[in-house]
Structures are given as C-alpha cells and as structure tokens.
Amino acid sequence: MEAAALKLNRTLLLAVVLISLISGVLSGDIVVHDDKSPTRPGCDNDFVLVNVPTWIDDKEEDEYVGVGARFGPTLKSKEMDAHKTRVALADPTDCCTTPKNKLTGEIILVQRGKCSFTTKANVAEAAGASAILIINNSTELFKMVCEDDEHDIDIGIPVVMLPQDAGESLRGSLQKTLNVSVQLYSPSRPPVDVAEVLLWLMAVGTILCASYWSAWTARESAIDQDKLLKDASDEYLNTEPSYSSGVVEITTTSALAFVVVASCFLVLLYKKMSYAFIEVLVVLFAIGGAEGLVTCLVTILSCFRSLEQAAKTFIKILFLGAVSYLALFVSPLCVVCAILWAAFRRHHFAWIGQDILGVTLIITVIQVIKVPNLKVGAVLLSCAFLYDIFWVFVSKWIFHKSVMIVVARGDKSGEDGIPMLLKIPRMFDPWGGYSIIGFGDIILPGLLVAFSLRYDWLSNKSLREGYFLWTMIAYGLGLFITYIALNLMDGHGQPALLYIVPFTLVTFITLGTKRGELSHLWTRGELDRICPHVQLQPCEE
Template sequence: MEGVFRLVLVSVVFLSSQISCQEAILHISNGSTYREYCIVHNHSWTPLSPTLDAATQYPLVNLTWTLLCDATGVNPDVVKGKALVVMRGDCDFSQKAIVAQFLGATTLLIASNTTLITPSANDSEYSKVKIPLALMRYRDLKEAQQLFPEGMQAQLYAPPYPTIDPSIAVILFLSVVTVSLGGYWSGACERDRLNGCTEGGGGSEGKADSGELSLYSPLKVFIFVAMMCGMLVLMYYFYNILVYIIIAIFCLASASALFGCLDAVLDKIGCSLLSVTVLNKSFSVRSVLLAAVCISIAVVWGVYRNEDRWIWILQDLLGVAFCLNFLRTISLSNFKICVVLLSLLLLYDVFFVFITPFLTKNGVSIMVQVALGPDASAEKTQGNMVEIPAEPQPPSEKLPVVMRVPRFSAWAQNLCGMQFSILGFGDIIVPGLLVAYCSRFDVWTNSSKKIYFVSCCIAYVLGMILTFAVMLLSGMGQPALLYLVPFTLITSAVVAACRGEMKQFWAGTTYEVLDPTRERLLPEGRSERCVEGESC
C-alpha cells in the first residue's frame, strides 16, 4: 500500500509553474480618505506611472450605462479631461479607447462583471490609443460610489516589482538544502547499513529493515515512468475527483515523512525515548508525542490548505519532509539506472509541457493544467496575459506537490490576489535521487572528501540558477528538469571518468540488490551475506 501511495504522489510531483502578472492599482479618494482597488492593464500598450505621487489625478465619471462602442448619447463636456468608467462588452477595448479619446477623456476604465484580462488589440490599433486603459471590477466601482457619494478622484499607477524577487532566493535555498540533506541522509543510512553488516548483521536484512526500496531494473524504470504518464493523463480528465485523493494521500505521506525526519533529528541529539507500559504493551512517549504533532500539522494544512496568507509555510515544511524521506527510502542501484530514469523523466517533462499544447483543445499543456487546476485560468495564460475573476470565487483545489513562496515584493499590495513563486517536488526529487546515489557511492569507495556528492550538489545549484535565469529572461515558467538533468548527469559522469571509476560507477557495487535476470557480480559460489572480517 505504501508503494502505491508513493507512485501516486510521484506521478504528480513533476509540476511547476511561474505566475507573471500585470496588475496595477486604482487609487480613489475624495480629498480626506481613499481606497485602492485592483486593475489590470497592458504596460507595453498603455504604461502607467510607477508611483502614486507621479500619477495624475482626474475626476472619475461613471458612465457604466453605456458600452462606449460609439459616442451616441455621451456629452463631451461631461467627460472632457476626466477619467471615464464604462462597461465591458460588444466591441474591442481599442474601439472603446478611441471613442473615449474622441470625447476628450484622459483615462479609460472598463468595468467587468466576468474577468479582468490583460487588454490587447490588433497591431494596427495599438498606435491609435494614447490614453491609459485598464480593466476594473464592477463591484469595486459600486463600493467606491457608496464610500464617496459626493465625487471621486482617480489615480492609476503600477508599482514596479524587482525582476528578481527575494522569493526566488528562498525557493533556491529550500531546494538546495533539501537535495543536499536528502543525499547526505541516504549516504549516512548506507554507511550505517554497511557498519551493521560488518559487525555481523546480514546485509540484505539490514536493507529490508530500513524500509528502503531500490530501483535496479531498466524495465521497471520504463514501467514506472509509463504509469506516471498514465496517472497524469487521468488527472487531466478526472481532476475534480482525483485531486481530493491526492490531497488525502499527501496528508498521510507527509505526516509520516515529517515523523521520520523529526525522529531522526531527536535520535541524533540523543533525546530519550522514555517508554511506558500500558496493558502489557510498551509505548515510546517520544514517538506518541511526535506522531501527535506531525498528524496535527498535516490536519491543519488539510483544513486550511486554501488560506494563502500563511498556509504555504506548513505546505513547504511538509513538502521538505516528504522529499527528504523520499530520497532516504528510494535508492537507485547504479548510474545506468540513474541515466535511464532521469532521461525518461526529462522527456516526460518536456513532452507534457511543450508538446501537449498542440494536442489539447484549449492550447494549454496537460502538465500546467494539472499543476494549476482546471479553474486557474488566470495563471495558465501565456506570457504576460492574465485573467482575474471579477467576482469572489470559491477556492480552487490545487495539487499540494509544489513548494510555494509568496512574492515578497508584492506582499503589501496583493489587491488582485497573492502571487507565488513555485517549484515542483519533481525538480527536487528527480536530481536528488542522483545526488543520493553519488552520496552512497562515496560511502562504497570510502571517499573522505565526498567528491561525487559535493560535485553533484554543485551541479544542481548551477542548474537551478540557470533555470531561474532563463525564466527571468523569457518571462515564463520553465521545466527545471530540462536544465537540472543534463547538469547533474554530465557532472557525475565527468567526475567518474576523471577518477577512473566509470566502470564501477556505471555498474554500482557488488552488494547492491541484483536483478535476477542479470549475471551476478559476486564471485561464483559466494552468498550475498557478509563473511567474517569483510564488509558487504
């Protein structure tokens, strides 16, 4: 059952996206008080002032009784030199703006009852519009009329956000620390297993007792990736049902993983177990309390998972624990398996991100649609085009398989909704499995400097930096495996070749679990158990 849970979660963790928005702020006042609202504009078409002080103030005229597709019924004297609000519909944004200009308006706001989308027009229309143009929520206009019944003064401005938001540094830190700790933990477990084996314990039993699972057959890797593809397609067609199953599995798996991580930390610092006996059964007080804490954290996340303001902290905590436990318990037996698995997952990532948009009706990739949910249209639009609901919407369930960190530069002005930098668990786990293998290989070769582990970690850092650099330059989210897999695989191969250990690095070690279809690496007539005076 635990293996099934792992497969289901791993099938959906390779999902990540980056939100790029063009929100701005509408500042409405009456001289003594003010209120600010979310608006959406196209900064490349009608740019706005970067600060409130630099924004020109105009009287705001409510003409939502008209769609302003033509000037019929509108008195130019009423709108000349003023900001104008009209309703959305019937004609293009550019046509409304041209009519507003003709009437002498200085700014055009289009009220919407549906969604706020980035204004756009035909190429021939862009040069004709000379006034600022933006969309606002109709309900915000009605609220402003109630707050300022005697007249409204409007200013539009778009605070510039730094290209490199601090949230990216937090995401980078979380991913690098998780991969490094997970790889180190895997190597430490392997060292403990070998030491136990040397002291007289059976190597195969030690492996089984640790609860680790090993991928050692290329055929099993192919089947594993094929099942992941099938799971992703099922999520695409049956998202509204399967998302709740994934959430429930994540709560169980992450609570168990958090328990394992914290229990290992307490063991490391020497915290007493303090066992008690109840009804002839012995219980560890530490384990009971720790289990209660971990289950409580998972339950709190499950109940408040749609609360953006703070729940991301618990999601990241549970996510780090899940990834660490995964890297500790899942091992790849040799570099050949690493190459096969990582290469297949790279193709999987690229296909479902870049190829599937040509196969779907709405032109959105299957992976992005599954990662963000079918209702998250605002985040699925391409490039700098966005959509924001004009009315309050019920929370949209999303898969909990990403690290989420709010964009700190926009923290104080989240009028249009909080913006997050996101990294999928798959971008941590997939290269992390190779890092873990390098860490175990350092143990097998008694490398005091941990050359394979350190070099692979450095390659992961460089790959992540390149991923973020391409994302910032292109303005679009990137499939991180496209950069991480080549960086880590090539670096590990180069290190093995330079040290003259490629044969051993490729084939693994003699004490790894062997595929029964392959020729055994142990000498003929030897068992796989330890003999006295020899390590496994």
Template sequence: MAAAAALARLAAAFLLLMVQVACEYGMVRVVSETGGPRGKDYCILYNPQWAHLPHDLSKASLLQLRDWTSSVLCSPADLPATGFSNQIPLVARGNCTFYEKVRLAQGSGARGLLIVSKETLVPPGGNKTQYEEIGIPVALLSHKDVLDVFKTFGRAVRVALYAPSEPLLDYNMVIIFIMAVGTVALGGYWAGSRDVKRRYMKHKRDDGPDKQEDEAVDVTPVMTCVFVVMCCSMLVLLYFFYDHLVYVIIGIFCLASSTGLYSCLSPLVQRLPFGKCRIWDNSLPYFHKRPQVRMLLLALFCVAVSVVWGVFRNEDQWAWVLQDALGIAFCLYTLKTIRLPTFKACTLLLLVLFVYDVFFVFITPFLTKSGNSIMVEVATGPTNSATREKLPMVLKVPRLNASPLALCDRPFSLLGFGDILVPGLLVAYCHRFDVQVQSSRVYFVACTVAYGIGLLVTFMALALMQRGQPALLYLVPCTLITSGGLALWRRELGMFWTGSGFAKDPPQPSWALASAEGPQPLRDAEATQPQQPQPSELAEPEDAAGVSPQDPTSPAHCAPDPAGLPGASA
C-alpha cells in the same frame, strides 16, 4: 547568411512576444476622495497596443472614477449627458467590442476606460487601424475587485493606471534556493548514510522483525517506465479533470507529508529522556506492537499539522510555511525510501524525466487549444478552475517584490517536488558510492554543488524568459555530467556505472572492529540474552520508530522500555 538572418528575425520576434506578454498586467491605484483608508493596488489586464501606461506611479494621473457599471457603453445613448470629461469610466463588459466601448469613452472626454468582467480576464484586443485611432488606455478589472473597491473606499474614489516593470529576479528565489539545495544535500546525505549502515548491520538483522519495513525500495528500469507513464497519465487527467482530482492530490499530500514529518522528527524525539513507556497490550493494528508513548504523541502531532494545513491551505498569509515544511519532510522521506542502485539507473530515470519535463512545458503549448503549457497550467492551477485550488506538490514562497505579476497572476514562486527528488536520488547514490570507495564524499559534494548551479541557471532562464521553465532541463545535465565526468577523471567510471563499488561484504567500520576485539560472550549467552545495539556514528532513521514486538515479560500497563534505550527491542 540567409539562415543567420532567419534566426535573427526569429529571435527578434521572440523578444517582441516576450515584451508584449510581460506588459499585459498592470495596476490601478485606488484612493478615497474623502480621505479614508490609504490607497490600495488592484490588478488590471490591458493591451499596450491601445495606449501605454507609465511605469512609475508618480507619473500616472490620479483621476476621478465614474461608476457607470449600469451600462455596457455600446451606443451613444449609453453616454451620460455631461460626458466623461477628465474621468475614467467604469463600465460593464458585454454586447459589443472593446473598440466600440473605448471609442465612445474617448469621444466623450474620458482619460481611460475600465471594463468590469465577471469572467476570466482577457487582454482587450483590436486591429492595427483601431489601435492607431485610440489614444487612451483600456483595461479589464475583475468584478470581485470592484466590489472590494466600493466596500473599502465607497463610491467617491480616484484612480491611477500604471504598469511597473517586472524585476528580473525576486528575492524569494533565494529562499527557494536555500530550501531546495538544503533538502537535496540533507536528504542525499541521510539516505546514503542509512544505506551504508544497513549494509554493515545486515548480517545482524536478517531475522529482525522490522527488516522488511526498513528496507529501501530499489528502482528498476521497469519501475522507471511505469512511473513515467503514471506521471504522464496523471498530468493529462489533471489538465482535463482538475476540479475533481485536485482534492485527491491534496488528500494524498496530507497523508504522505504527515508520514514524512514523523520520519524526520522521530530521531529527535528518540533523544528525549521521557515518554519511553509503552502502551498496554492490545490487538489493534499497529498498536499491538506497543509503541512508546512519545512516538504515539509524535504521530498525533504530525497528523494534526497536516490537518491544520489541509483546513487552512488557502490562507496566503501563512499557510505556505506549513506547506513548505511538510513538503520538505515529504522529500526527505522519499529520498530515504527510494534508492537508485546504479549510475545506469540514475541516468535512465533522469533522462526520461528530462524528456517528460521538456515535452509538457515547451511542446504541449502547440497541442492545446489555449496555447498554454500543460505543466504550468496544472502547477499554477487552471484559470478556469471553479474550485480555485492549487496543487500542493510544490515549494512556494510569496513574491517579495511589488509587481503586477505578483498581484495578478502568480503571487508565489514555485518549485516542484520532482525538481528536488529526481536529482536528489542521484546525490544519494553519489554519497553511498563515496563511502564505499572511501573517496571523502567527493562525489556527494560535487553533485550537490552541480545541483545548486543548475538551479541558479534555471532562475536565470526564468528571469530572462518571464515564463515557466522545466527545471530538469538544466538540473539533469548539470548533475549527470558532473558526477559522470568526475568518475571518469578518477578512473572509476566502470564501478560508478554498475554500482560494483558496493562490496558484498564491506569492511567493518572502526566501532565494529573495536567491539570485535573485546571479550566475546558465550554462544549460550547469546541465545538467552538480548543483544545490545552497537553505537554508531550514522543516525539510523528506522530505529527512530520506537516500536518493538510485544514483550511477554513486561506488564500489560505502560512500562519502561526493557532495554532502557530508545527504540530497543526486548
């Protein structure tokens, strides 16, 4: 009973803490007294223990704003001769406590107090006795917003202070859900299909010139440990040296996302009926392979998109669309390139990153001086950052509901790339296993559905707790338990765990058997004539590069591809 009572008190204290944090942000509606532009909302930071603000704007009093920013309002001498009767004074921050300012304002008839701050906004605090004495609201307003108010509306304005309730769930979560689940499903399917096709064609490609660059990277336990150590180190370095390292991350993102966009679009460009000619002979890096003109133009387009985002990345109105498109392309490219060879490797990677995510979100607040989570602080950008830059390694969608949180602190909802890539690698493994054991993609579908359910649970936790959540806390158990449980139910857990379901010499697909039944060319002809690529139901991204070794028989100028097929090699 004592333990239950202690848990109840702890839960009650936690709920009170959540309510207090959720109510610290409010809005001030500003309208011109002369009938100029229509009203506009600005962010304020207030302490509800001084006085509560109405949740509905219609219930908030529209009062005259008295510009008293030339004073810090710390002594009776700073008060105007006529007082602040039925007004909301706007005063400068500094030289005394919030209690001294609001006590003087209340004594002179003010109905509220706005304090201008050139520094980071902090909740105006006090003690219990002071809270009981004061009956008017007090809030902080940023100096930048004050300048915008005077520039937009002039000096004669009226204001209303209110704090609308935060919606439980913003509609932009639906957009993030569709993008995340779609990326995991498409990336897992693409990566699995590509890997299976490569296994079928391996005996024909051992001596191919592009074999090494087409191979996926198998993740080993050593690589997993090194990767996690690097992630921890980079996150801590970003926390302490954010303003310097953020530009390095932005540069890496531009390079990696342009590569990913090229990889995703190249299969579509290969289907175009034009641009098959190749550039002239040269000795330049990459260009000495004489890529097709259309692939060269695609590369320039992808680089241009990445550069445009890099230049206009802080345009909140539309730059997030480019960032999300580049981010999805980057995730698809990574899922295609990185491969987990066994369910054992999947379990190790997901569990280690599970601990990593939980530690940096829930444990680090007890280790930092500010009491903030290192993960959330880095993902959303430190409040004391001089650059005001944000890390691009997230999917971001602007909030669609009007709320103080959207206006003040986090105007975007975010989902990190790691929350897509880590479960996505398991989904790709499930798809490869499906094809090898001919299970009608039951593992792939089950793991994808489990990812979607885990993401929904993440959104529910976010709505209930109103604070950043480690998504892997919910995604890892959902995907691991579902895929492992399915393998156990189908009595394939041994093969699924070790990857032994992947046969060394898998059976030929139908298109390969049909080809084998036809007339076979003579061995001498095989040595002298180029092989025609076999048709396939599985799209192979590596053939989309449109690059072949230099053809000594083709002219030096731009000429059609010798084989007459997209991506074929002479």
C-alpha cells in the same frame, strides 16, 4: 533507524506519484502571451501589471490587478502620483462607436470584442475619456497588441485590461448607479526577490540533508552487514548485502512507467479538476506530510541518549505493525500539525506549515526510495526531462493550454493550486504572490544526488575525488539558471528539469567517464562496492 520508520505505506507511495506531477518552477504571473503583431513606433510598450484600487461611494473596496497595453502612455509607478478618477460605463458597451453618454475626463469601462483594442482606445479618447478599462472575456489577462495592418499609432490615454470577474464587479456597481472611482498605477517589480533566494536555499538544503541521511543509513547498514558476514557460515556469505527492508529500489521499468502513470494522472487532473479533487489531494498531502514529519522527528530525537531506548523499543499496533514508543509519542503532534495546516491552508501564514510538511516528506522519500545505479538514475531523469518539456510546452498545441501550469494553478478548482509545492511569499514584490517549486524538481534529481553520496561513502572517496560535491553543485547551478530563465521569460512557468537534468546528469556521466568508472557506476552502482569481511573498502575489479 527502525525499519517501520523507513517503510512508505500505500498512501505515501501514492503521494510520491502526485508529488512528481508538478515539475516546473512556476510564477504567480496571471498574464499569458497574446502576441499578434510585431512592435512598431507607438506600439512598443513593455507589458506591465497595473494596480487598480477601487472606491464605491467614496468607500474603499476591492483592489484588482490588470495589465497595460503595448500602446498608449505609461502609467505612474507610485500610488501617490496616481489620481482617483470616476468610472463611467460605455454605451454601447463595446466602445466600437462613439459613446452616447458624454465624458468629461472619466475612465471608461468597456467590454472586449467586436473591434480592435486600438479602435476602442481611439474612440474613448475622442469621446473625452482619461483612460480605458477593457473587461476580458475570461479570468485570465491577455496582452493587448496592435493589429498587423495598424500603423502610425498615436494613442494618448492609458489602456488597461481587467479580468472578467473584476470587470463584471465594477459593471454591476455602475449599473446600480453607484459612484465608482479607481486609481491606475504600475509599481516596479524588483529584478530578484528574496523569496527566490530562500527557495533556492531550501531546495538545495533539503537535498543536502536527505543525501547525508541516506548515505549515513547505507553506511551503517553496510557495517552491520559486514559484522554479520564475518560470523556467518559459508552458505550465508553467498547472500547479497542489503539495506533496510524499508527501502524501495527503483528499476528501469519503474522509471519508464513513471512517465505513463504520471501523464495519465496529469490529464485526469486537467480534465476533472474541481474543488473536491483538490480536497482529496490536500488530504493525501496531509497524510504523507504527517508521516514524513514523524520519520524525521524520530530520527532526530533518537540521537539523544535519553530517548535512544524509546526509539529501539517497539509495540505492535493493528494495521501498522511494529511501532517504536518514540514514534507513538510524536505521532499525535505530527497529525495535529497536518490537520491545522489543512484547516488553515488559505490563510497567509499557511505556507510555513506547507513547507515544513513538504520538506520532511521530500527528505523521507529520498531516504526510502533509492536509485541503485547510474543507469536507472539516467533513465528516470531523462523520462522526467521529456515529461516536463511535453506537459509544459508541447501540450499547448494539443490542449490549447499548458496542462502542467493549469494543474499547478488549480484552475476551475476554487483553490490557489495543488499543495505539492514548496512556496515562499514574495517579500519585496508590490504585486505579492509566491515563488514556488514543485516537489518533483527536488525529489527526482535528489535521488541521483543521494546515490552519488552513498557511492562516495561506501567507496571511501574523499569529497573532491567523489561525485557528490560536483553533482550537488550541478543541481544548485541548474536551479539557479531556472530562476534566471523564469525572470527573463517575463515570469511565465518554466520546467525546472529542463535545466536541472542536463547539469546534474551530464556532470555525473562526464566525471565517471573521465575517471574510468562509468561502466561500474552504470551497471553495478553502490552495492557492489562492499566486499565481505572488508568494511567500507572498494572491491577489486
């Protein structure tokens, strides 16, 4: 492959830093924990999402999502079984005392605050309401539980919390004396959605392709280097073998710097998150994705004999240097694809373009950025492991919110989240949303997996005797366990590297120790496996 295609420009290097910011597999769940008391009889419901379609003057309008309380009866799971019921505005609005307006089976809309959730429910039920909708004081939803001193709870009407924007919309319609009706039902969610399976296959397949591409490039470079060394002078024999000039090799220092730089940038995003900031990230992702798409297309097309000459013929372009005619031909198409994605990224089909650009960018990064030995790989993944845990879990104690999850969701930005994610819509989930995985969960362990395959190929190791097969299996298993944890944890964001890093790193180190090659893997890695004049044969130790 041409050297120009292997080089990452400054924009792509910046994109790599941004990509590594989001390292957790996150769900689209809008519910967060608000557990204040243990469960007890009458207050032991499972928390469920509630679908709330609305009608204004018998005309169907918006459909909102709420969350059911720990107490009260369970809701119907099918829309056909749920009755359309009129909504009445509570007076007083907090429903902590008996409402002044008379209720005859309406659903009462109340404001959160001034008294407990169970008090509101008891007052509403005594006043004749058939259900109670509580407007939260923020755009998030909190799980409504019973107070510690509340016992013998017996509430006979459903209790549902709505986010602030949905509740205020209904309140505004009621204040205009419009006829507002809603349905309340809670469709069951499938235990596993096909989107999670497809996303797992996409992540594993991306690392697989990137690893083989990286190993093939390393082997071709080694063969070319060996041919040159055979005909070179003794002085040239003393030079160290090298790969393409487009390769960026990670060091221990740069691996450690990752935590500091990424953490600073994450805090900056958390503090300064805005629509404009997201737009900047969109532009950077589009540029990096276009470059990744060009690199991958040129590599694939250059395999055809009819296009081989175009891939090897270069032209000098200002600011870009030497660019092949083939790259010059496919670049406009790739740029148009990136622009179309950026323009239509809010449409329901935009995830396809985002995934195409994302996968090609990830493959290009793993191809160009290399881990030279196991020591660097261990330091990089260990730092990422601690980084993930800190910003997903520990940051809640400092910032009162999970910094990484807030940034991933794009809170306060007016967007659905930052674009550095692979995403697939949940196909059989009645609540919709996306299954997503951060680029960092693929790139960072992918660098170690790619190193293992390069080492195997350059050492002439078979698939079973090498390290790649077992490291690849370990990554797939770690990601699989992540999704299990995600479902067991009620859909709350999970740092994927918490599970992936121990699986991959421990597997690699354990195999190296058992085979007596850990010292070599740890310090010298793949480059030292090639001896002058002996193509692809391991050096004698």
